[in-house]
Amino acid sequence: MNDHYTPVYSHSSLNMKSSAIRDMMKLTGNPQMISFAGGLPGPEAFPLEELKDIIDRTIAEHGSSVFQYGTTEGYTPLRESICDLMYHIYGLSASPDNILVTSGSQQALYLLCKVLLNPGDAVITENPTFVGAISCFRSFMAEIHPLAIGNSGMDPVELDKKICELIIAGKKPRFIYTIPSIHNPTGITVDNSRRKAIYSVASKHDLMIVEDDPYGMIRYDNKHVVPFKNIDTEKRIVYLGSFSKTVSPGMRTGWLNAQEETVRRCTIAKQGEDTCSHTMSQFVIHEFIDTGSIYEQIERVKKIYRDKRDLMTDAIDRIIPSALYETPGGGLFLWLKFPENINTMTMHEKALKRNVAYVSGNSFYPGQGGENEMRLNFSFSSPSDIEEGIMRLGEVIEEESAKQ
Amino acid sequence: MNDHYTPVYSHSSLNMKSSAIRDMMKLTGNPQMISFAGGLPGPEAFPLEELKDIIDRTIAEHGSSVFQYGTTEGYTPLRESICDLMYHIYGLSASPDNILVTSGSQQALYLLCKVLLNPGDAVITENPTFVGAISCFRSFMAEIHPLAIGNSGMDPVELDKKICELIIAGKKPRFIYTIPSIHNPTGITVDNSRRKAIYSVASKHDLMIVEDDPYGMIRYDNKHVVPFKNIDTEKRIVYLGSFSKTVSPGMRTGWLNAQEETVRRCTIAKQGEDTCSHTMSQFVIHEFIDTGSIYEQIERVKKIYRDKRDLMTDAIDRIIPSALYETPGGGLFLWLKFPENINTMTMHEKALKRNVAYVSGNSFYPGQGGENEMRLNFSFSSPSDIEEGIMRLGEVIEEESAKQ
Numbered sequence: 001m002n003d004h005y006t007p008v009y010s011h012s013s014l015n016m017k018s019s020a021i022r023d024m025m026k027l028t029g030n031p032q033m034i035s036f037a038g039g040l041p042g043p044e045a046f047p048l049e050e051l052k053d054i055i056d057r058t059i060a061e062h063g064s065s066v067f068q069y070g071t072t073e074g075y076t077p078l079r080e081s082i083c084d085l086m087y088h089i090y091g092l093s094a095s096p097d098n099i100l101v102t103s104g105s106q107q108a109l110y111l112l113c114k115v116l117l118n119p120g121d122a123v124i125t126e127n128p129t130f131v132g133a134i135s136c137f138r139s140f141m142a143e144i145h146p147l148a149i150g151n152s153g154m155d156p157v158e159l160d161k162k163i164c165e166l167i168i169a170g171k172k173p174r175f176i177y178t179i180p181s182i183h184n185p186t187g188i189t190v191d192n193s194r195r196k197a198i199y200s201v202a203s204k205h206d207l208m209i210v211e212d213d214p215y216g217m218i219r220y221d222n223k224h225v226v227p228f229k230n231i232d233t234e235k236r237i238v239y240l241g242s243f244s245k246t247v248s249p250g251m252r253t254g255w256l257n258a259q260e261e262t263v264r265r266c267t268i269a270k271q272g273e274d275t276c277s278h279t280m281s282q283f284v285i286h287e288f289i290d291t292g293s294i295y296e297q298i299e300r301v302k303k304i305y306r307d308k309r310d311l312m313t314d315a316i317d318r319i320i321p322s323a324l325y326e327t328p329g330g331g332l333f334l335w336l337k338f339p340e341n342i343n344t345m346t347m348h349e350k351a352l353k354r355n356v357a358y359v360s361g362n363s364f365y366p367g368q369g370g371e372n373e374m375r376l377n378f379s380f381s382s383p384s385d386i387e388e389g390i391m392r393l394g395e396v397i398e399e400e401s402a403k404q
Numbered sequence: 405m406n407d408h409y410t411p412v413y414s415h416s417s418l419n420m421k422s423s424a425i426r427d428m429m430k431l432t433g434n435p436q437m438i439s440f441a442g443g444l445p446g447p448e449a450f451p452l453e454e455l456k457d458i459i460d461r462t463i464a465e466h467g468s469s470v471f472q473y474g475t476t477e478g479y480t481p482l483r484e485s486i487c488d489l490m491y492h493i494y495g496l497s498a499s500p501d502n503i504l505v506t507s508g509s510q511q512a513l514y515l516l517c518k519v520l521l522n523p524g525d526a527v528i529t530e531n532p533t534f535v536g537a538i539s540c541f542r543s544f545m546a547e548i549h550p551l552a553i554g555n556s557g558m559d560p561v562e563l564d565k566k567i568c569e570l571i572i573a574g575k576k577p578r579f580i581y582t583i584p585s586i587h588n589p590t591g592i593t594v595d596n597s598r599r600k601a602i603y604s605v606a607s608k609h610d611l612m613i614v615e616d617d618p619y620g621m622i623r624y625d626n627k628h629v630v631p632f633k634n635i636d637t638e639k640r641i642v643y644l645g646s647f648s649k650t651v652s653p654g655m656r657t658g659w660l661n662a663q664e665e666t667v668r669r670c671t672i673a674k675q676g677e678d679t680c681s682h683t684m685s686q687f688v689i690h691e692f693i694d695t696g697s698i699y700e701q702i703e704r705v706k707k708i709y710r711d712k713r714d715l716m717t718d719a720i721d722r723i724i725p726s727a728l729y730e731t732p733g734g735g736l737f738l739w740l741k742f743p744e745n746i747n748t749m750t751m752h753e754k755a756l757k758r759n760v761a762y763v764s765g766n767s768f769y770p771g772q773g774g775e776n777e778m779r780l781n782f783s784f785s786s787p788s789d790i791e792e793g794i795m796r797l798g799e800v801i802e803e804e805s806a807k808q
Contacts, residue, residue: 005640007612007666008578013519018672043468051471052463059456064447067455067652103507103656107678114543115417119523135676139518174412208411236409248471250683252507262411268420272539274511278682279654 011119016139019131019363030355034389036376037357039184039332042308045301045379046248050293051284058283066280072267074101074255075282081289082241082255088295089217090226100263100270101277105214105242105254106132111266111273112210112238112256113140122166122173126154128364128373130184130212133177137366144366145173151326153180153190156197163205175208175238180228181216185364185375186335187328195228203234214242214254217298220306221329235259243285245332246298251281305332305379308386312378315390320397332379335361337372338397344374347400356392415523420543423535423767434759438793441761443588443736444784446712449705450652454697455688462687470684476671478505478659479686485693486645486659492699493621494630504667504674505681509618509646509658510536515670515677516614516642516660517544526570526577530558532768532777534588534616537581541770548770549577555730557584557594560601567609579612579642584632585620589768589779590739591732593623599632607638618646618658621702624710625733639663647689649736650702655685709736709783712790716782719794724801736783739765741776742801748778751804760796 059066073079079096086092102108109132117123119141125133127146137144147154147162159176166173176198180190190198202209211228219225229239239257247253256266270276288294309327312334316323323336338344344360351358361370381389463470477483483500490496506512513536521527523545529537531550541548551558551566563580570577580602584594594602606613615632623629633643643661651657660670674680692698713731716738720727727740742748748764755762765777785793 004663005610005612005638007520007663009519009669010522012522013669013673016669016672016676019675038473040473043472046468046471048463048468048471052460055459055463056456059452059459064450064452067450067452067654068447069442069444069648069653103678103682106676110677115413116411118414118416132676132679135672139673139676206409208409234409244473249473249679250471252678252680252682259408259411265413265417265420268422268539269417269543271423272420272510272536272543273514274507274656274678275536275653276656278507278656278685280684281682 012139012141015141016135019135032355033357034355034381034385034392035357036378036381036389037359038377038380040377040380041245041249041332042304042379045304047293047297050288051248054284054287055280058280058287062283066283068279070276070279070282072271072276073263074099074277075279075286077290078282078286081286085289085294086241086257090230092227092230094257097260098257098263100256100266101282102254102256102270103252103274103277104244104249105212105240106136108240108254108256109133109210109212110136111269112262113137113142114269114273115262115265116174116208117142122171124159124162124173124176125366126178126183127366128185128361128370129177129366130179131359131363133212134366143171146366149183149186149188151188153188153194154178154198156194156201159198160201160204163201163207167205172205173207175210176202177210177212178228179212181213181225182219182328182331184215184331185333185359187326187331187333189225189329195231199231202236207236209237210240211237212240214245215331217246218301218305218332219330220302223329229257238262246294246301247285247288251285252278253281253285302330305330308378308383309334311383311386312376312390315387319390319394322397322401332377334376334378336374336376338374339401340372342372342397342400345371347396350399351393351396354392354396356389356396358393416543416545419545420539423539436759437761438759438785438789438796439761440780440782440785440793441763442781442784444781445649445653445736446708446783449708449783451697451701451704454692455652458688458691459684462684462691466687470687472683474680474683474686476675476680477667478503478681479683479690481694482686482690485690489693489698490645490661494634496631496634498661501664502661502667504660504670505686506658506660506674507656507678507681508648508653509616509644510540512644512658512660513537513614513616514540515673516666517541517546518673518677519666519669520578520612521546526575528563528566528577528580529770530582530587531770532589532765532774533581533770534583535763535767537616538770547575550770553587553590553592555592557592557598558582558602560598560605563602564605564608567605567611571609576609577611579614580606581614581616582632583616585617585629586623586732586735588619588735589737589763591730591735591737593629593733599635603635606640611640613641614644615641616644618649619735621650622705622709622736623734624706627733633661642666650698650705651689651692655689656682657685657689706734709734712782712787713738715787715790716780716794719791723794723798726801726805736781738780738782740778740780742778743805744776746776746801746804749775751800754803755797755800758796758800760793760800762797
């Protein structure tokens with residue numbers, strides 16, 4: 001017998017893998033490390049002074065309520081101002097009853113999976129896709145069916161074919177998961193005609209679409225792109241929103257916009273999961289929207305990240321000309337493709353030894369793929385670290401190429 | 405065909421019921437309503453000024469880090485100060501590697517269930533038990549096997565018998581869930597010899613014990629009671645702690661203290677669920693412990709709640725003498741038993757009409773039971789509302805008794 005108790009873990013736990021990105025968060029503690037790995041906003045992008053003022057004002061005005069439990073649905077004035085924000089920026093109408101405030105949009109996706117997925121259920125994703133979504137689906141023992149996206153998103157004909165195959169196999173998918181605006185990791189945006197075609201396929205098979213949109217507001221290519229949900233005449237799109245990239249990720253505030261019954265069920269799931277979201281964050285973000293400050297903040301963030309994107313692409317063009325990429329129209333990431341002889345996964349250890357971190361492409365593929373791809377974050381590092389980090393990465397790539 | 409898309413929900417969602425308590429949170433918005441229903445701390449109990457000062461200081465000192473993502477495990481200095489706190493108050497030793505910071509202790513329980521429970525798994529609980537735990541277990545499709553507790557906790561002989569029965573039926577329980585110190589809802593505390601006997605039974609069958617302890621620090625009967633985990637020589641107890649009742653529930657900060665492998669698995673589950681806990685809350689609570697302020701705060705809270713408990717028991721003795729109760733040695737609740745002709749569930753609507761709310765006893769029983777019991781919260785209401793609310797409740801009880 002063991003000297004102490006050994007728990008037996010659930011099938012779900014045995015099916016989960018630690019996220020490479022989250023594990024690498026720990027690296028950011030090493031001051032020598034230049035990390036292009038995480039999805040962290042730039043420290044200079046937080047509206048520090050303004051948040052501090054709003055916090056002080058909120059405590060002075062609302063007193064103890066700021067530290068009390070809130071309702072599970074979320075602070076009603078925030079649910080209202082989320083509707084205002086989405087209407088103001090995108091012309092998207094919703095009622096507060098369609099909004100559930102969550103602890104970041106990761107929780108919105110998680111709760112939705114909790115109320116939709118049974119073990120073994122099929123979901124369709126883009127290939128590659130957000131690594132946090134892969135973790136989430138795996139934790140529900142879902143079967144992930146990824147569809148190639150190229151530079152324009154899922155091919156509607158391929159999507160239809162895949163759904164038909166799954167239906168014939170008795171595995172009608174529970175939903176299509178998509179990041180249609182500034183996709184993570186590739187940065188692509190699905191255009192309107194493609195969205196309509198995808199919507200028609202979903203409609204034909206009566207499927208839900210889950211639109212994850214953490215980056216849509218951080219678009220700096222001067223195109224006006226609205227959410228996929230704007231064309232949702234049949235109420236089949238669940239929209240997941242986040243304040244992590246526009247205000248602060250540490251405030252853990254996101255939301256879900258869905259049919260009332262779906263909101264109700266996700267609310268019950270949230271009761272058993274974490275009772276309610278952070279109270280002060282909800283007061284503060286409500287105020288930040290209500291005063292209009294969020295609109296200036298979004299413009300400020302866009303400028304900061306556009307400049308950083310340009311710094312990083314300039315450095316890559318000079319230092320690593322073998323790296324191919326599409327210039328992203330917004331967001332926090334660059335998606336690089338290398339010649340076939342570069343394996344970003346096996347190369348990663350060497351990069352860490354040189355104190356530069358990235359996420360290898362493979363992490364974003366639910367199955368095989370991405371061996372010669374990588375995701376670089378440009379929002380977090382300082383301009384000088386971007387230059388220095390790309391230099392280090394260039395050395396690693398050069399060494400790796402010479403080896404062959 | 406429907407005019408819009410109708411989702412198909414998961415077995416898990418269909419198995420969940422909304423918590424009566426959470427639903428009644430909404431009632432606290434009605435200014436006429438005196439609610440003894442929730443588990444809300446008293447508004448006067450929050451250390452408002454001090455929290456405000458620490459927040460200002462934290463932002464000044466740590467700047468943007470306060471608004472950034474944190475690691476999933478939690479802010480390391482907080483994990484250390486949680487260990488210090490538990491050692492200082494209880495003599496309980498732990499390493500920060502045993503601690504996972506969670507979004508309230510509800511999430512700690514949830515994550516633990518996520519890594520332990522498969523659908524249909526059996527868990528043993530006290531009867532009655534915490535309604536949030538019932539919700540959580542139901543959401544994992546667990547079979548709940550409640551054991552009567554009387555005034556001293558689960559009977560070790562009955563516990564052993566129940567476990568044997570379950571093993572024979574091929575349903576070895578995954579764990580025993582207990583609130584051994586100031587039990588919710590009954591207020592009882594399991595004494596040391598009973599704990600040892602329960603531990604022996606768990607040891608004999610090699611079972612995990614989950615100790616939920618949100619109220620242990622709010623004990624004002626001058627007894628020194630340490631956590632069940634203090635006798636955990638075999639590392640089979642997972643301890644769930646909370647700052648909701650000592651500092652602030654709106655700050656959504658709790659923790660789990662377990663074996664490293666269990667912490668690691670819960671951390672991976674948390675990655676897919678909500679990425680990380682609220683950053684500023686973790687900085688602030690760390691500071692609140694580190695400066696020693698938490699010890700004064702705990703003493704302050706105890707005095708406030710002891711006074712309110714005395715107010716409520718005095719009012720009940722005068723106004724509703726038919727209500728029986730054991731005076732709780734701490735915590736936020738009173739557990740009342742009425743004559744058999746009183747049905748607290750059917751009576752509830754009448755009480756709401758008179759603008760007084762409680763939780764009917766039945767909510768705390770995973771199966772049948774509690775029809776003539778109710779839980780009253782005394783921490784939230786003002787002294788005058790406690791008196792007035794008990795008056796209203798007395799009228800409802802009188803009317804109900806006369807009916808028969």
